Amino acid sequence: MDEFIPDTFRMDIKDEREAFFSQQEGLCADRGDIWICKPTGLNQGRGIFLLQTPEDTAAFRARMQTLAGSHTNKKIPFSMSQALIAQRYIQNPLLLKGKKFDVRSYFLIACTSPYVVFFRHGYVRLTCDLYDPKSNNLTAHLTNQYMQKKNPLYSMLKEETVWSMERFNSYINEKFMVPKGLPRDWVLSVFTRRMQQIMTHCFLAVKSKLECKLGYFDLIGCDFLIDEDFKVWLLEMNCNPALHTNCEVLKEVVPSTVTETLDLAVEIYNKCRCGLKLLPLSSQKDFVLLHCGETAGVPLTKQRSRTAGPLRTACSKSRSSIKKL
Template sequence: MEIKRVTCSTPGHQLTVFLQADCTQFIPFSGKPREGVFPTSEVELDKTRPCGLPEKQSEELIREVPMASGPYFYISGSNGEGLVSIYCQSKGWQRIYDNRRQDYALKWCEIKCRETYYHFKEGEQLLYQIPNNIVLTSKIGLLSCLREQEAHKKEDFQLVFQLSRRLLKMEDFFPESFRLDLKKERNAFFGLILFAEEEIWICKPSFSNQGRGIFLLKNPSAVTTLQAKFSKSEGDPPSKRVHCKVPRTRIVQRYIDQPLLLEGKKFDVRSYLLIACTEPYVLFFAQGYVRLSCSNYDATSDDMTVHLTNQYVQRKNSLYSQLKDETIWRMEHFNRYINEKFGKSNGLPRDWVFTVFTKRMQKIMLQCFLAAKHKLDRKLGYFDLIGCDFLIDENFKVWLLEMNANPALHTNCKVLKDIIPSIIYESLDLVLEIFTKCLKGQNVLPLKTLCKFVLLYNEEASDPSQKKRWQLNTKLYTGRYLRPQTDITAPYRYSPTKAAGLSRSPAAPEEKVPPYCLQRAVSKLS
């Protein structure tokens, strides 16, 4: 294979480009995550990085395929990198490596950059992550939206929950919370120092993920210590306040100290909310997996691996290397366990996990989205995949812990190697099909690529009065960066037997999606 080195003149500097002599085939990318690099979640627009080259990327390492026909896709970061690349290559798309190029069809970035959104061409391109998704995925943003919803009960929320459908009370699914960035709320919380000794609170940074910066407040003395840190910061001159070790952008929540346990271990459930389109809004629910701790639960333990179940924290446990595959359960495994251990003794219906629990998660997800809907930026081409974490207490009450932007899409254990690829592939299938239908002015439903996901919300059906506006707007768009057109209506099957190689095989063109996949809709939430 002949490699040619060509120097191209671009404004401000010389760009070294490597071209393959025969560009009819795309050079495959390994997709292997860089060691020690973990996904970033719930970050603000990156204002520090210049608009030029990506972080830690030299000009000599920029690889292009300019002679091959598009569409083109760009990926930044390691989270889901290999799987997204495999999907796009299966469509015949070509990967580009220069983040300044604006002729991409799909851009998948784990860190948001202001320039990316500034140059985004609505109706022509697809872009992962809604620019201001922090209104839904940051702790303070979600708390604020839910409080506003609770207080105002706006009409557009009621349109979805018609007749017998009602909004849940916030206290029924979201732990009592206080914002530490607001002095009034901060003082209200510190005024609770007289609470009983056995009550535990958990303090979380608003814009962090992977359990970083989280600690427990187990007694009044711990609360007093935290209060003293804030008081000292307030008394310091402005030039020194930035050095406060406890950031103000935090919340404290009442800790659910009596969770349901699996084999004596604490767990939570990671599910997914796909915002496949924002103009109009089209949302889907996807089952995820169960995350367990390595050690048995003890509410009084100072070991955070006992209290936080995510993989980033569990890696710090000395037992992780032995129990890695046991810290992740399939939902089917979880369902069987609940049926056998708790079904009769707790009076639960058969398959409680896939009926009562799943519907509860869906209803909570939809309610949270509706609380933030009017704040999210909307453009045809924006889409988002959000990780939602739920906890079940010993009384089988379901609690929402948090919603995460750019959820971890790594496949570091057997279960995740089967689950994560199908999540990514069906997400992109649905995003592409809906985007194409919007460009053509067609109805969103039915969807040929809908299989395991469940439709939660279709604004086109919920608000028909806006349909003419959407159709009028889409007449201005051409989707030119997606040309030459590829077949995006045939869903792809993921073969578990090929999980180690991260490969996938296309479904036969004549194969039809099982009818049951098209029968699940919002009407089943209540």
């Protein structure tokens, strides 16, 4: 995973926490490494902060030691107080018109019994300001719309903070195809395949931990960053990202992701209940199938016979019968 995930340390795990701070002690003060700290269970950039100087790191270490002491004294639940990660900040991102960006794509686990997972294109998110890695303003580092709305330039640049994948592809063709020797439509070919490979790898890494029950599904937002060498990095994966999207400009870029997700999950659910062949799926639309197969070691054919029931019973099931992971 170190091929596509920046160095990351969990602060709620003692060994990883100590390894992170030991690593920082061995670095030169003028090296200029930046780390980004993110809490778990939050969205919209809440609780995120940067470690840009040795003083920042020292203060962070003192905070962690205080929290660890509070846990020892049983004043604060340890897992809740330190549930965050420290991730190496990619300081050489590819820029669009001088601005930092990332790509939000969708990973749908439409069913866990059997496993059926999909990829769907999303959109590109840009900052309002030109990129400056030394900036103390979080809006220069975090691309999500909630953070960009805090920038005084947002009202004027709102339409430029979100690009469609088609516009992104055209820009890369125009600006980088020849200078970087990229194949035409690199975004819609090489980059897309790499995102799909990474999503599949992550799924295979955790699928044994998923609760396998017919009707369970989840839509996950995956945030990818491309550096100036066109290396693709996975920054994080977020559950239910579309439900947190409230920016008007996104309506044309991702018009019906949630609706299409529900339609697809319901179709698969009903077919499984009826013992019908899963593929093809009439509601698949822009979703690309990544994996369709076994569930907890049970062959697909056996799983179908076990879950099959009377047609009248299966088809009477409504969307309330399916549940997010």
